[in-house]
Amino acid sequence: MTFLPVDGDLQVRTPPELVADRPAHDVFLRRLNGLYPLHPHESRAVAGLIHNVTAFGPHQNILMDQRPSTEAVVLLDGLACHYRALDTARRQMTGFIVPGDFCDSGFLSSSPVRQCVMSLGDTIVGYIDLGQLATIADKLPNIIVAAMRAASIEQASSRELVINLGARDAVQRLAHFLCEIHYRLRGVGLVSAGGKFELPMTQSEFGEALGLSTVHVNRTIQQLRRKKLITMAQGLVTILDQPGLAAVAQFDGRYLRPN
Amino acid sequence: MTFLPVDGDLQVRTPPELVADRPAHDVFLRRLNGLYPLHPHESRAVAGLIHNVTAFGPHQNILMDQRPSTEAVVLLDGLACHYRALDTARRQMTGFIVPGDFCDSGFLSSSPVRQCVMSLGDTIVGYIDLGQLATIADKLPNIIVAAMRAASIEQASSRELVINLGARDAVQRLAHFLCEIHYRLRGVGLVSAGGKFELPMTQSEFGEALGLSTVHVNRTIQQLRRKKLITMAQGLVTILDQPGLAAVAQFDGRYLRPN
DNA sequence: GCCTGTAGATAACCTATGTTGACGACGTTG
DNA sequence: CAACGTCGTCAACATAGGTTATCTACAGGC
Numbered sequence: 001m002t003f004l005p006v007d008g009d010l011q012v013r014t015p016p017e018l019v020a021d022r023p024a025h026d027v028f029l030r031r032l033n034g035l036y037p038l039h040p041h042e043s044r045a046v047a048g049l050i051h052n053v054t055a056f057g058p059h060q061n062i063l064m065d066q067r068p069s070t071e072a073v074v075l076l077d078g079l080a081c082h083y084r085a086l087d088t089a090r091r092q093m094t095g096f097i098v099p100g101d102f103c104d105s106g107f108l109s110s111s112p113v114r115q116c117v118m119s120l121g122d123t124i125v126g127y128i129d130l131g132q133l134a135t136i137a138d139k140l141p142n143i144i145v146a147a148m149r150a151a152s153i154e155q156a157s158s159r160e161l162v163i164n165l166g167a168r169d170a171v172q173r174l175a176h177f178l179c180e181i182h183y184r185l186r187g188v189g190l191v192s193a194g195g196k197f198e199l200p201m202t203q204s205e206f207g208e209a210l211g212l213s214t215v216h217v218n219r220t221i222q223q224l225r226r227k228k229l230i231t232m233a234q235g236l237v238t239i240l241d242q243p244g245l246a247a248v249a250q251f252d253g254r255y256l257r258p259n
Numbered sequence: 260m261t262f263l264p265v266d267g268d269l270q271v272r273t274p275p276e277l278v279a280d281r282p283a284h285d286v287f288l289r290r291l292n293g294l295y296p297l298h299p300h301e302s303r304a305v306a307g308l309i310h311n312v313t314a315f316g317p318h319q320n321i322l323m324d325q326r327p328s329t330e331a332v333v334l335l336d337g338l339a340c341h342y343r344a345l346d347t348a349r350r351q352m353t354g355f356i357v358p359g360d361f362c363d364s365g366f367l368s369s370s371p372v373r374q375c376v377m378s379l380g381d382t383i384v385g386y387i388d389l390g391q392l393a394t395i396a397d398k399l400p401n402i403i404v405a406a407m408r409a410a411s412i413e414q415a416s417s418r419e420l421v422i423n424l425g426a427r428d429a430v431q432r433l434a435h436f437l438c439e440i441h442y443r444l445r446g447v448g449l450v451s452a453g454g455k456f457e458l459p460m461t462q463s464e465f466g467e468a469l470g471l472s473t474v475h476v477n478r479t480i481q482q483l484r485r486k487k488l489i490t491m492a493q494g495l496v497t498i499l500d501q502p503g504l505a506a507v508a509q510f511d512g513r514y515l516r517p518n
Numbered sequence: 519g520c521c522t523g524t525a526g527a528t529a530a531c532c533t534a535t536g537t538t539g540a541c542g543a544c545g546t547t548g
Numbered sequence: 549c550a551a552c553g554t555c556g557t558c559a560a561c562a563t564a565g566g567t568t569a570t571c572t573a574c575a576g577g578c
Contacts, residue, residue, distance in 0.1 A: 082418065090426060106411055111411040162353045167349060169564070203527095211426060214526090215568090216564085259370065428535090429534075471535075477557065478557095
């Protein structure tokens with residue numbers, strides 16, 4: 001019997017570290033501005049709302065199922081995912097969160113959180129009190145528009161994942177996944193020259209993302225390696241041939257853009 | 260070479276019929292009220308905005324990819340789906356629309372429509388001008404909240420579909436799909452006693468929804484029939500044993516509820 | 519230094535699902 | 549009525565991907 005690695009809810013076992021405030025909210029502000037241009041004072045206002053900046057280790061639950069949203073949660077660094085546990089040994093990831101993204105868009109309609117959000121590697125998140133957000137939202141409506149556009153992209157990304165799982169084979173799936181993450185990380189400046197970026201996931205976690213067994217993920221990675229499309233080791237991915245990979249994946253990043 | 264049945268955009272070939280105004284907006288109003296309770300005058304205001312009520316035959320595009328949203332589109336009767344065409348012979352459906360639903364939630368953030376929406380059987384849709392909606396939205400904010408909750412459910416439904424395609428086998432997938440449609444149609448009073456409802460889809464279209472081949476859809480339907488869980492013929496489905504079907508599918512309808 | 523657990527790699531085998539092709543029932547069109 | 553296309557059904561076969569099991573390479577704890 002094998003159990004899924006989730007290091008318990010933060011509250012219980014591994015209290016996440018409170019980080020010295022004021023690190024890079026910048027990712028978040030740049031992201032919001034990319035979604036919908038904000039006035040400088042709007043940017044400053046949002047930045048001022050971010051509090052309790054917190055670090056999580058790998059495999060910790062940042063948000064739990066069924067909880068009402070009392071805060072908007074923003075990923076500031078690292079990588080996280082939405083997932084559903086199916087039983088003790090199976091899990092399906094349903095979405096991915098890169099720095100600058102909201103962890104869950106349910107707060108826009110005070111919907112409860114509908115799925116757990118888990119850190120993949122080391123992550124840093126910030127919290128925005130919804131009451132405070134509401135008080136400034138009237139005067140600074142662009143902030144909400146930007147957040148709603150983020151939600152719209154999240155929706156588009158989910159649909160794309162449906163296509164990936166429903167209509168593509170293993171090689172295409174993996175290629176598409178890597179293209180999406182690469183595209184999104186590049187958008188927030190987290191890809192270094194040569195197409196290299198951090199992707200703190202095990203092959204077994206790729207399986208949970210792509211609906212494949214661990215063994216088959218391995219086989220599939222080999223194929224992409226043999227075709228000289230990528231290298232991948234110790235959580236570091238390099239895209240050797242982006243156009244080639246995109247061609248394999250039939251990847252078209254437009255669904256990730258706000259307009 | 261086989262081509263996918265889409266009877267061309269309405270504008271081009273088969274002009275959809277303009278229906279005598281004032282039919283059942285009721286589904287839509289009941290739906291909105293279920294999402295977030297509206298004041299009676301809010302309900303009346305929304306109802307007044309619905310214009311150009313239009314009938315579509317099967318396999319017509321109600322909304323097209325890439326178009327900016329200039330109107331919110333509401334399904335008033337029938338069944339529709341989001342889909343992406345992959346090539347001339349393949350298509351993946353990515354979401355389903357039942358009466359009372361918005362066809363696309365992009366209008367909330369003036370995002371463009373990100374995927375085509377196609378009628379499955381005969382459908383009736385209504386249009387809401389976004390300019391008019393904006394003018395009343397300030398005074399009647401609950402309408403927007405209800406719409407945002409609908410969007411949140413749409414998102415949850417997409418994630419559930421990801422789980423379905425990524426982690427479940429053919430029998431579970433089909434069972435889950437039927438459970439979801441049944442649940443949603445029941446919510447708008449379109450299931451008759453005995454669990455019978457209209458589902459105007461061919462087996463090949465089930466395949467496009469579930470990521471299965473037509474032949475395997477057929478095999479899978481046989482299995483559910485043999486287990487006395489459903490009957491299905493000529494676009495009419497009867498759920499013989501809802502708890503049994505839900506058990507097979509591991510279906511839990513909470514993700515379809517607003518809170 | 520040794521033990522242990524986790525991750526990646528690989529092989530042998532198994533099975534769910536895809537593919538091709540055939541057939542009958544039915545509705546539509548001429 | 550004949551011709552045709554679509555849909556559902558079924559059988560035979562092909563294959564992508566799942567399962568189980570080993571093995572190696574590390575990293576951490578003692």
